[in-house]
Amino acid sequence: MAESRIGDQAIEFLGSYYAKHEKKSGLLVNRLVATHQGTFADALFAYQKHDNCFFAVSLNTSASHKLARLLSTYKKNGLGKSRYLTATAIFGTAAYLCYLTGSWLIMASIPALLAFIGFHLHSRLRKRYIQQQLKAAVDQLKQQPADHQWLGIRVSSLCWRSNAMADYLSKLCERKGIGLLTVGKRSRLTLHQEPRPATCRRSDFLSYYTQGDSLRRELSEQFMRVA
Structure with a gap:
């Protein structure tokens, strides 16, 4: 309609x-x-x-x-909340592994760095996915x-x-x-x-x-x- x-x-x-x-x-x-x-x-x-x-x-x-x-989805949710879950999961996993190895100095920096990288990588991939969806729709005009x-x-x-x-x-x-x-x-x-x-x-x-x-x-x- x-x-x-x-x-x-x-x-x-x-x-x-x-x-x-x-x-x-x-x-x-x-x-x-x-x-x-x-x-x-x-x-x-x-x-x-x-x-x-x-x-x-x-x-x-x-x-x-x-x-x-x-x-509309992007306007409402941006790149989504799942990227925060990704960063949290990476941070928790890395911190736990550092704890098991007893590397307290590493534990203070590596988990946060990996979580930061994971967050931005997820955001970048999500943005590219949305752009590819838009491009695919426009390419239909061919x-x-x-x-x-x-x-x-x-x-x-x-x-x-x-x-x-x-x-x-x-x-x-x-x-x-x-x-x-x-x-x-x-x-x-x-x-x-x-x-x-x-x-x-x-x-x-x-x-x-x-x-x-x-x-x-x-x-x-x-x-x-x-x-």
Whole structure:
């Protein structure tokens, strides 16, 4: 249900976005458009540019729930409390071993040092795990190729604000040239990142989709009527 709501709002926003930036009124919008590889774009926009080239825009909202959960969990719990348990267990084990060996001088420093190292190693691994989860979700967009790619997430502004993982996600999308939209609990849509055009190895990105030929025909007919 949440994905449907963000999909509706994102589609409405992107329709206005391209009408304004590209001055296009004949924008075709289709939901759940299949690629030839069997994956689906949650929404696919298509229009014909002034040079008669076809332009495709894909929107992914299916990753919204997973991404929102990761961001919300990090906002609430940070890197988690288990790293403190790890440090405590390491300290206790090391202290006990030092006690058995009778090394009182070593007992005063080694357990604390090992606990410190264990704590930071656990924290680093946990942070990397969360980042890998975010990256895996963003990489799904590779399966919905388009000139412009957009990622839509339903997440509150409170959860997004001052969230290191939200910052990481924004930078990740920026690095990959992916547009990023969020919709808050009050249905307020925020544009965080605009997309960069991708390089197509075929005639156009519509050729990746099963409806590519029909979309081209419809756009060409529309272009001829306007001309």
